[in-house]
Each structure stands twice: as structure tokens, then as C-alpha cells.
Amino acid sequence: MQVTYSWTRVCDVNDIPPLGSRVLERADGNVAIFRTAQNAIFALLDHCPHKGGALSQGIVHGESVTCPLHAWNIDLASGEAKAPDEGCARHFPVRVDDDGSVFVSLV
Numbered sequence: 001m002q003v004t005y006s007w008t009r010v011c012d013v014n015d016i017p018p019l020g021s022r023v024l025e026r027a028d029g030n031v032a033i034f035r036t037a038q039n040a041i042f043a044l045l046d047h048c049p050h051k052g053g054a055l056s057q058g059i060v061h062g063e064s065v066t067c068p069l070h071a072w073n074i075d076l077a078s079g080e081a082k083a084p085d086e087g088c089a090r091h092f093p094v095r096v097d098d099d100g101s102v103f104v105s106l107v
Helices: none
Strands: 007-012 020-024 031-035 041-045 059-061 064-066 073-075 094-096 101-105
Touching: 007 020, 031 101, 041 094
Parallel strands: none
Antiparallel strands: 007 101, 020 031, 031 041, 059 064, 064 073, 094 101
């Protein structure tokens, strides 16, 4: 089964600080868009699965983000909490075009 995405342009890669994030505000939950040191881009619901901390305010390291409230480590690619913690933040598909435009599929 082929998946069809509906893409929303969010920003340029350079609008996201390295090892940082940018927040896309939405009525049904903000989306945090992260940039790693290697310029990989990921998008997660800006809500830690533990107690709802804003992941966008966390520390990005490798391909993970540490929640600022209780130091849970969340995998940026899957949204899964790393052991021993359990839970998952919703992740969103991301596309970066050759010109540096960042797109997220919010459907």
C-alpha cells in the first residue's frame, strides 16, 4: 500500500538552529521541528509522552531530544522514549527540498 502525504511548507533549514528546534503552532497540538548537528530534520508532537513537557525546549543530542521536565530521552526518528522509559510522542514525516525548504506532513 502506497502512502500519499500532504505536505505543508514550514520554514527553511537555516531557520532552525543546529541542535535546536522551531515550533509550528496548531490548534490540535504544536509540532516541534528539530535540526541535528548533521542537519537532519525531524518533527514530533511538542508533547512529551511522560508528563507533557514541551520537547521543543529540550536538548537535542545525536538523533534524540531530552525532555526539559524529567530528562526522558526521545528518539527523533520514531518518537519512542528510550529505555528504561516507555511511551511515544507522535512523529510526522518530513521532507527537505534541494533549496532548503522544510515540509511536514500533518495528516
